[in-house]
Amino acid sequence: MMANYLFYTSLIVIWIMLLYHMFLAQGGYRHFRNFDKVIPSWEREMAKIDLPTVNVFIPAHNEEVVIRQTLKAMARLHYPKDKLQIILICDNCSDRTKEIGDEFAANYPFIRVIETKGVYKGKGKSSALNYALKQSNGEVIAVYDADNTPERKAVWHLVMGLVNDQKAGAIVGKFRVINAARTWLTKFINIETITFQWMAQAGRFRWFRITTIPGTNFAIRRKIMEKLGGWDTSALTEDTELTIRVYSLGYHIRFFPAAITWEQEPETLHVWWRQRTRWARGNQYVVLKFLGRMFSLRSKKMMFDIIYFFFTYFLFFFGVILSNILFIVNLFYDLNLSIGNVALILWAMAFLLFLTEIMITLSIEKNQLTIKNMLYVVLMYFTYSQMWIALVIYALILETKRMIKKEENVWYKTERFSVKEKGDKVS
Amino acid sequence: MIYRKHLWLLVIIIFFLQPTTILSLESNFSDQRDERKVSLIYYGLDQETAANVHFLDSILSGLFEEVEVIELKQFELGHLDHQDIVIYYSVHQLSQQADIQKIQNLRTFTGFVLGIGPGATDLPQYEQWSFLSENKVHKIEEKYLDFPVTVLNIDIPNEAEVIAYGESLDIQVPIIIKDGRTSFINLDSVRTEVKFSVTRSLYQIFDLPTPAFHPAYLRLEDISPVADPDLVLETGMFLIEKGIPVYLAVIPVYLNPETGEEITIEDTPELKKVLEHLVNNGAYIISHGYTHTYRYSETGEGFEFWDSVANQPITTLNQYDPVEEIKQPSEFANLQEYETYIHSLKQVETEYTQLKLTNSIHSLTKWGFPPVAFEAPHYTMSSNGYKITSEYFSALFGQLQVSDQDWRVMISPLFISQPSILDGMTLYPETIGFVDLESSNPIEDIENAIQDVTSVPGAVIGGFYHPYLGLEYLEELVHLLEQIPNLQWIELNQTKQHVETEFVQISLPGDGQIQVIENIPWQIQWKNTWKNNSFEVVLWGVVILTTLFVLLFTLYIFTMRFHYRKRLFKERL
Secondary structure, X not given: OHHHHHHHHHHHHHHHHHHHHHHHXXXXXXHHHHHHHHHHHHHHHHHHOOOOOEEEEEEEXXXXXXXXXXXXXXXXXXXXXXXXXXXXXXXXXXXXXXXXXXXXXXXXXXXXXXXXXXXXXXXXXXXXXXXXXXXXXXXXXXXXOXXXXXXXXXXXXXXXXXXXXXXXXXXXXXXXXXXXXXXXXHHHHHHHHHHHHHHHHHHHHHHHOOOOOOOOOEEEEHHHHHHHOOXXXXXXXXXHHHHHHHHHOOOEEEEEXXXXXXXXXXXXXXXXXXHHHHHHHHHHHHHHHHHHOHHHOOOHHHXXXXXXXXXXXXXXXHHHHHHHHHXXXXXXXXXXXXXXXXXXXXXXXXXXXXXXXXXXXXXXXXXXXXXXXXXXXXXXXXXXXXXXXXXXXXXXXXXXXXXXXXXXXXXXXXXXXXXXXXXXXXO | OHHHHHHHHHHHHHHHHOOOOOOOOOOOOHHHOEEEEEEEEEEOOOHHHHHHHHHHHHHHHHHEEEEEEEEHHHOOHHHHOOOOEEEEEEOOOOOOHHHHHHHHHHHHOOOEEEEEOHHHHHOHHHOOOEEEEEEEEEEXXXXXXXXXXXXXXXXXXXXXXXXXXXXXXXXXXXXXXXXXXXXXXXXXXXXXXXXXXXXXXXXXXXXXXXXXXXXXXXXXXXXOOOOOHHHHHHHHHHHHHOOOOOEEEEOOEEEOOOOOOEEEHHHOHHHHHHHHHHHHOOOEEEEOOOOOOOOOOOOOOOOOOOEOOOOEOOOOOOOOOOOOOOOOHHHOOOHHHHHHHHHHHHHHHHHHHHHHHHHHHHHHHHOOOOEEEEXXXXXXXXXXXXXXXOOOEOXXXXXXXXXXOOOOOEEOOOOOEOOHHHOOOEEEEOOOEEOOOOOOOHHHHHHHHHHHHHOOOOOOEEEEEOHHHOHHHHXXXXXXXXXXXXXXXXXXXXXXXXXXXXXXXXXXXXXXXXEEEEOOOHHHHHHHHHHHHHHHHXXXXXXXXXXXXXXXXXXXXXXXXXXXXXXXXXXXX
């Protein structure tokens, strides 16, 4: 009887999540069909007005491997150069990052290199961004990770969103994986990021006007950043935290996939594991932090979103793990589960949902809905997706340990290969 | 489901196509009954009197076609104009002149007169008899009693015949006496262990022919969704192979008392298969309630149509409501208020009983096990309950509860009969009990019971067996029964029976067929599935919803594929 109840519980939890994602997938598709319909009129508006000044922040810590390519892309950005300032923030760099930056600064007047100083130095991304915030005065702030190569009109589209959607506190663009073809891992990550953006980001924006600010390719109004007092230096995932605070001011955050950037993803499991552990821990931290004061949040939609995160990082995994345990125990010992065929059919439906949801998002992107990718999607269900379970448990253990020992959050910078870790995002 | 419906339709069509009907086959019990008209008059409103009257009513209705039961206060001499037999039962002698006058008026009655109980000595027929002091006897007809009974010392007329003597240590007392058309049974109560002597004597008292056979049946009891399918199959097939009709007392739903969770036979495919197999081999289904529970008790353990906690009729529709004892008349300002109150309780009980019976019949029929009779869990039911049940069933198996105050007042008459409390239902009484492993020698107990029952000509040999005991005891039990030379297994399909609800009609015309017309609207079916298995229904809902979305998503994928080139071109611009 006990086993039955546990099974019911896991079924309920899992299916709440699956149905919610189904609902998001539908929203994501709707957003895809509609998001660019406003562009012609927004372009006309851009032509009429005095464009705002823009600062592009690129926080960098020993990024000599990738920074040249990044700055090249920055130099090509489509935006009036008198209104644009690219700021490379060298945070405690000991390699050639600054040197390369200076090279570009000499050639392009709108590129500037600054170095963090004093209390700002060597504290991590948030701190570096805060420093740049002090050192600049553009009306709009765009942030890119040091491994990003934005498309020409990326910043233009981000600003276009802010200019035309006055209720938007920030505009979030789309990122794509530049090294998707490199390893099996990057193939998975490529599929994962496309799905995440078109389902979770686009879907949530479509239904609730909620998008999580990622670590890269977004633009925010300076007045908001100043009102908020900059980035929170204690959060591991400063973006989730920022998202909630922007909503608390009464703004929404628009997902505008016309702004596109390309970034590199971890090519080895080791890097992936460390990077994702940090995200998972960061999000667990944020969920627990805000779960307590959820009801005092100004935006009730945000409350909903925190519950969603809570489901993602706690309940869903609890449900999946529980159902896996029951499945294994049931192999050896008959638990007399009273649910019959419907459970099997549900499992099949879950798999079909997984396939179709991913296929929709893949078919949105060019050349992604291929036979090869489809095989990877099937494989992904049994491998990559399952790896997440181990990862979330691992992150939970670390986070629990930290809370028991009452340690401060320490920013562990991922070890660099020729691949650099990407900015934070939730997935 | 659909094919089954069609199958029944076919059966019905074939039936109507037959050129001659064979409806006139009578059940083996009715054609043996005597045509003489009987009046059973009684005096006394106490529970024990009522129980005895119900017992006598049951016995008499098994012997005579027409039995009228009248309380003395309601009795008028005119009642006897067409009667052939008068039986008067009373423990107490009359004190009121009006009552005495009524009894005195019986002097003119010329038919058979039987008095039972010390109060019956008021009858004018006994003027030549002398009733003396009370005495206790330990033995009746050479048989020791478990409990000694009080009798009267009697001086009887010389020509009177003593059918049964009672004995105490030193003396012999006439217990059942016949003097021509006048007889007397010298006992307070006739429904106890003395019932065999009493019932047997009625043949002699009323000059009845003695039947040659003992009708018999054996039920496989308490087959609920948690029953072991293998044992049900094993025991059922054993009986079938022996040529013994199989009666399966089925509880369609198992209710777990701790969790409130319900498991239906539908949820247990193995058991369902076994039942299908047995039914295909001629087994009869007896509806043994719906869940066999009321309040927090396990299926098979609890009562269903009687509140065993408060020992009173059902008073709430929701079994989780707190127990509330039925109020006494003294708690009301006037009788009218009390009656209104009792009336409202009865309505609840009626609604409850209707719901349970309908659910039981519907679910069993829907799963392919149309019930042909009913057996109340633990035989407990109020008189109102029987009245409701008679609207659904024509046959009742088991014992009879004959009190609305105490479920323990239970009788087990010896004949297939139609006592008035059953409102037209035919009782197939249980007379030999069951294999009870709590007894030191369960088979010997049954052997003794068989001896008692077979001492009464025509008495039913009715018992049951729990399939969970396996074959072992069943083989012994069947062996015992097979040794009874004049035993005749009851085939219910040779009798006329019917079971019906608003949407289901099951009829046994008496020619071996069982016709089923099932027309349960899908709303009702879904309501039941929802009630029993709401979680599963929700899950199926999820399956449907997900399927729709998977289809929708597939459509999106194809649409996007279709517009792919157009989109690429547009993006290049």
